[in-house]
Structure formats: structure tokens, C-alpha cells
Amino acid sequence: MALTKTPICDFGKKAEDFKLQSINNKSVSLEEIKGKNGTLIMFICNHCPYVKAIIKDLVEDCKDLKNEGINSVAIMSNDTKNYPEDSFDKMIEFAKDNQFGDLNYLIDETQEVAKKYGAVCTPDFFGYNKNLELQYRGRLRELKNLVPVRDGESDLYKAMKQVAGTLRLDLAQFREKEAFAQFGSDLDNATQQQLARGVRLVETLKQPEYNPMPWEEQVITIFAATKGYLDGFPVSEIQRFEEGLLSLMKSKHSELMKQISDDLSISDDSSSKLVSVLDEYVKSFAA
Numbered sequence: 001m002a003l004t005k006t007p008i009c010d011f012g013k014k015a016e017d018f019k020l021q022s023i024n025n026k027s028v029s030l031e032e033i034k035g036k037n038g039t040l041i042m043f044i045c046n047h048c049p050y051v052k053a054i055i056k057d058l059v060e061d062c063k064d065l066k067n068e069g070i071n072s073v074a075i076m077s078n079d080t081k082n083y084p085e086d087s088f089d090k091m092i093e094f095a096k097d098n099q100f101g102d103l104n105y106l107i108d109e110t111q112e113v114a115k116k117y118g119a120v121c122t123p124d125f126f127g128y129n130k131n132l133e134l135q136y137r138g139r140l141r142e143l144k145n146l147v148p149v150r151d152g153e154s155d156l157y158k159a160m161k162q163v164a165g166t167l168r169l170d171l172a173q174f175r176e177k178e179a180f181a182q183f184g185s186d187l188d189n190a191t192q193q194q195l196a197r198g199v200r201l202v203e204t205l206k207q208p209e210y211n212p213m214p215w216e217e218q219v220i221t222i223f224a225a226t227k228g229y230l231d232g233f234p235v236s237e238i239q240r241f242e243e244g245l246l247s248l249m250k251s252k253h254s255e256l257m258k259q260i261s262d263d264l265s266i267s268d269d270s271s272s273k274l275v276s277v278l279d280e281y282v283k284s285f286a287a
Contacts, residue, residue, distance in 0.1 A: 015041065015132040016116040020075065020106035023092045028073070028104055034132060037069030040156075041126045043119040045078045046094040047085040051123050054140045055098050058123070061140070061154055062103050073104045077114035078122075125156055138213060156215075201225040203238040216261040217246055220274065223266055229278050232286070245281055253277055 019029040033039070040062065044051045062072040078086040088107055095105045108114055117126060127136030140156045204221040213221075221242050224230060233241060249257050256277070259270050266274065 010134055010137075013134045015039065015126070015128050015134070016113070018075075018106075018108075018113045018116075020108055020113065023088070023095055023105045023107075028106055030132070033071050033073050033104055034128075035066075035069050035071035035130070037130050038065075038071075038135075039128045039132060040065060040070060040072040041117070041128065042072065042074050043077055043114055043117070043122055043124040044074050045076050045083065045086045045122045046090050047078075047083055048122040054123065057154060058140055058156075059098055059100060059103060061156060063101065073106060074100075075106045075108050075113060075119075077108035077111045077119065079111070080109075127156070136215075138215060138218060197225065197228065197231055199235060200230040200233075200238055203235055204230070204242055206239075214261075216257050217249075219260060219266060220249060220257070221245065223271075223274060224278055227275070227278070229282055232282075241285060244285060245278075248281055249277070 015030060015034075017030045019027055022028045030039075030041075042058075044055075044058075065072060076086055076091055080087045084090075091105055091107060095103075117124075119126075123140065125137060125140070126134060129135050136156075138156065140154050201222065204225045224242075224245060230238060230241060253273075256270060256273050260266055260274075263270065
């Protein structure tokens with residue numbers, strides 16, 4: 001499955017239903033596998049070097065997430081004629097070799113499910129809360145030369161644990177107003193401002209090809225957008241703003257990034273610190 005566009009996490013979007021055959025020759029639906037606190041749906045395959053590099057870490061994370069009330073399911077959507085290494089029999093071998101245990105591994109022979117989800121590469125992770133609303137789309141953890149950088153809990157595990165708790169980064173209100181705006185031209189100032197902010201928020205959710213942003217970086221950029229720090233800049237400048245902000249955070253505020261990562265959220269303390277950083281950064285960026 002080749003990556004054809006930059007993936008965006010469409011926060012709040014409902015999970016698409018499916019019913020697919022598992023390697024245990026059972027028909028499995030979304031309703032049957034969803035977790036009480038969240039659901040992780042991932043698109044993987046057997047032959048992908050990125051999947052091979054992380055698969056053991058991924059299986060362990062899925063086992064640990066189950067203890068948090070989060071169920072996981074892996075879906076293989078490649079064309080097996082073009083990729084014989086991804087055949088159903090090979091899926092069974094792959095699961096056995098990597099000790100999938102009770103992790104469901106399903107085959108999407110027509111690629112219809114992958115298309116409905118907008119999956120564009122392997123691995124591609126979609127993390128949903130207990131209401132099956134999308135809350136995370138990103139990487140498992142950093143890779144260097146196809147070797148996982150094991151520095152504490154993975155980005156995926158941190159994000160899904162937060163989803164199981166209180167995380168509600170949601171674009172639903174923006175989507176509703178965006179749809180409404182198509183049918184009317186007389187929008188009040190508040191609605192126009194909200195739409196403009198929503199457009200900028202969507203822009204921050206775009207991620208580099210084959211290198212999704214770490215969880216804490218996503219949280220920082222979303223914080224900046226939702227707090228209005230991007231409102232005064234054209235959409236064409238958002239990527240440069242984001243790159244500069246994250247570069248600043250890594251070079252001069254790495255402890256704050258670690259605090260956000262360790263807390264699995266932006267606490268009152270880290271929020272105050274981040275606001276100070278953003279206030280100064282916006283001044284220098286606009287200069």
C-alpha cells in the first residue's frame with residue numbers, strides 16, 4: 001500500500017463499520033472487537049519493512065492496551081496477487097512467528113475497508129475513544145535506520161492510554177460550521193473566525209510522509225492552533241510556523257516537551273509554560 005498523500009487525523013470522525021475474515025477463519029466486525037475504553041485499528045502487512053521493524057513492539061503494546069480496556073485489530077489490505085508475501089496463508093505464518101496471540105488479524109481482500117478509512121500506507125494507525133471517535137493517527141515510535149528507538153513507552157501507547165482517559169481533541173464543531181457555510185454567505189464574525197481557526201487546525205494535522213509526528217509534538221501544535229496563535233497568519237505560513245515552533249521546543253524547551261510526554265497531557269503547569277513560549281515565538285515569527 002503506497003503512501004499517496006500526507007495523512008491527517010480527522011479528530012472526532014466516527015469509525016467505519018466492517019466485517020472481515022480473520023486468520024482464524026471467523027468473520028469479525030467492528031462491533032464485536034471494539035473495546036470498552038477505546039479501539040485501535042491498524043493497517044499492516046507482512047512484507048513491509050516498516051511493519052517488520054516494529055511488529056514485536058506493536059504486539060506488546062496491544063497486549064498492554066488490552067489491560068487499559070482498549071482492544072486492537074490489525075487489517076491487511078494489500079492485493080495478494082501483486083504481493084504474494086501478504087497472502088492469507090502468509091498472514092497466518094506472520095501472526096504465529098510474531099506471537100499475535102488473541103490479536104485479530106483480518107484480510108481486506110477488496111481494499112474497501114482501507115479506502116473507507118483513508119489508510120494510505122503500512123503501518124497506519126487509527127486510535128478511537130470508547131465512542132469510536134477518532135482521537136489519534138500517528139506512529140508507533142521513532143525509527144532510526146529501521147530500528148525502533150526504545151526510550152520509554154511508545155507514542156502510540158501513550159496516546160491510546162490518554163484516549164482511554166479524557167482526551168477529546170475534536171474537530172466536529174468546525175466540520176458542522178464548515179458544512180453550514182456552504183449553504184449561506186451571511187456568516188457572523190464569530191463563525192468566520194471559528195472557520196478560519198478550523199482551517200489552520202486542519203493544516204497543523206498534516207504529517208510528513210512515512211514519518212508521523214510524535215504524540216507530544218502533535219499536542220503542542222494543536223494547542224497552538226486551538227488557542228488562536230495561528231489566527232493572524234495565512235494558511236500558507238502554517239507549516240513554517242509549525243516547523244519553527246517544534247525546532248524551538250526541541251532546542252530550548254526539551255524539558256517542557258518531556259513533561260508533556262510524561263504527563264500524557266498538557267497540565268496547568270505545562271500549559272502556563274507553553275503559553276509563555278508561544279507568546280515569545282509569535283512575536284519573533286511575525287517580525
